[in-house]
Amino acid sequence: MFNRERTRRHMTDGAFASPFPVEDPVALAALEVAQSGLAAAVRALADATVRTRVAAPDLAAVAEQVETLTARLLAEAQEGPLGLETDSAGRLRDHGNAMVGMRNPIAPPLVVTGDESGSTSCALTLGAGYEGPPGYVHGGIVAAVLDQVLGSVPAHLGLPGMTAYLNTTYRRPTPLGAPLHCRGWVERVDGWKVHARGEIRDAQDLVTAEAEALFVVPRWAREHLDRPTGDAAGTAPGGEAAQEPSAS
Numbered sequence: 001m002f003n004r005e006r007t008r009r010h011m012t013d014g015a016f017a018s019p020f021p022v023e024d025p026v027a028l029a030a031l032e033v034a035q036s037g038l039a040a041a042v043r044a045l046a047d048a049t050v051r052t053r054v055a056a057p058d059l060a061a062v063a064e065q066v067e068t069l070t071a072r073l074l075a076e077a078q079e080g081p082l083g084l085e086t087d088s089a090g091r092l093r094d095h096g097n098a099m100v101g102m103r104n105p106i107a108p109p110l111v112v113t114g115d116e117s118g119s120t121s122c123a124l125t126l127g128a129g130y131e132g133p134p135g136y137v138h139g140g141i142v143a144a145v146l147d148q149v150l151g152s153v154p155a156h157l158g159l160p161g162m163t164a165y166l167n168t169t170y171r172r173p174t175p176l177g178a179p180l181h182c183r184g185w186v187e188r189v190d191g192w193k194v195h196a197r198g199e200i201r202d203a204q205d206l207v208t209a210e211a212e213a214l215f216v217v218p219r220w221a222r223e224h225l226d227r228p229t230g231d232a233a234g235t236a237p238g239g240e241a242a243q244e245p246s247a248s
Ligand SMILES: CCCCC/C=C\C/C=C\C/C=C\C/C=C\CCCC(=O)SCCNC(=O)CCNC(=O)[C@H](O)C(C)(C)COP(=O)(O)OP(=O)(O)OC[C@H]1O[C@@H](n2cnc3c(N)ncnc32)[C@H](O)[C@@H]1OP(=O)(O)O
Pocket: 002, 011, 012, 147, 148, 149, 150, 151, 152, 155, 160, 161, 162, 163, 164, 165, 193, 214, 216, 217, 218, 219, 220, 221, 224, 225
């Protein structure tokens, strides 16, 4: 059903071919442009909502307008979450994902790149809506970024897994409104289990947070994927070979 493909694209960037054909890719592509445009506009609205200093009457008027717009969107909406959908390029996409989802205004959205060795990378800047300690990124958001970027490691190996654990160490506060860089890499592949590590660095190249995580291909998904071959990232199932990141 799901063919593993050696590709630079992350699952959320369509690293997996969809088994479901798209009827009208041109119309779907136009819809995707509109969907991502709406998400970007609402993302900007959320940021403005946090930072605005306009007076109460203006706030009330804007709230009323937003409620009208919300009702307009809900006129035709699905009940639950998006899950995986086929995009106009015939790839599986998780457009609702909270970190990378193209249709999700809550997502920064992260753009995670990677290669078949399992190394992943993401440049990001987080705005006022992600605040925890004054001026700094919320610790849960820091962990979510690491979860996503490290979680893309097994996806690039063709072993998309769920997070079994994510141990995050906060070295120093992660600044808001400044460029950050998150990287992930393979520590060890053990059958259906992928051990990954990663870090976030600030604009001064200082590590603000690091994590080690285990991702497991769920039992229910294994029948849809190739058996682990052990060649991913130069490791064998149960093997010890580690992939250290190259300096950047
Ligand atoms: C159909 C193809 C596509 C399917 C894709 C499916 C999922 C992939 C989804 C997305 C991938 C793409 C990109 C990912 C990007 C970002 C990442 C975000 C990820 C998340 O945001 S995800 C949400 C938070 N996450 C959860 O919501 C997990 C809840 N949990 C479970 O769903 C189960 O718990 C699960 C699946 C983890 C295991 O369950 P299971 O039944 O499949 O397998 P089982 O329990 O037998 O464990 C098998 C082996 O893992 C060892 N093991 C398990 N857990 C361990 C632990 N904690 N510590 C140490 N070892 C552990 C066992 O000891 C055994 O080891 P051994 O084989 O050596 O005996």
